[in-house]
Amino acid sequence: MPRPVKWRRVQFFPENNYFVPLGKRKCELQEIVLKIEELEAMRLKDIEKLNQEQCAEKMMVSRQTFQNIIDGARRKVTQALTEGKAIKIEGGNYTINVCTLRCLNCGNAFEINYENNKRECPKCGSIELTCVRKENFCDKDCSRKNKEI
Structure with missing residues (x-):
């Protein structure tokens, strides 16, 4: 294999x-x-x-x-x-190493580079976040995007 x-x-x-x-x-x-x-x-x-x-x-x-x-x-x-x-x-x-997150407190959507360890909302500072595209490609750290042919 x-x-x-x-x-x-x-x-x-x-x-x-x-x-x-x-x-x-x-x-x-x-x-x-x-x-x-x-x-x-x-x-x-x-x-x-x-x-x-x-x-x-x-x-x-x-x-x-x-x-x-x-x-x-x-x-x-x-x-x-x-x-x-x-x-x-x-x-x-x-992998593009980018994830779009949405703040669960204020609803703000923003992109982060997964190498950036700072995972907080730039608008309100909350750490209560969810990945917008979770169903498409998110992995543990939103670090993979599968584009296989």
Whole structure:
């Protein structure tokens, strides 16, 4: 039985998630799906210019896992560029590490980064909070968001 996939931390989501070669219509093309964490790996390495260890740390994975992610991402992008395929960015196994909480005292809804240990309402200071999206993805510390394909 294979090990479960470790969640990858992602801090960037693209505004545009579909790219088509100029002069081609979407219906004529084959698509390559680039996962959210693959795009994040390329962003950290190629745009932020971090070294492999720093990238792996930011994504909360091992260096080897980071290398596997970025190798797969680059292979997909290269294939799309050389073979004239569309790139669709979606899915994957990632966490955004953000939770939307609602104060049970005043009803204020607000987002927190789960790494922030300060869990209190910014409006009234109450610690009586509940997760707004609990039924969708909340785990112990609202640290996972499942976007498996």
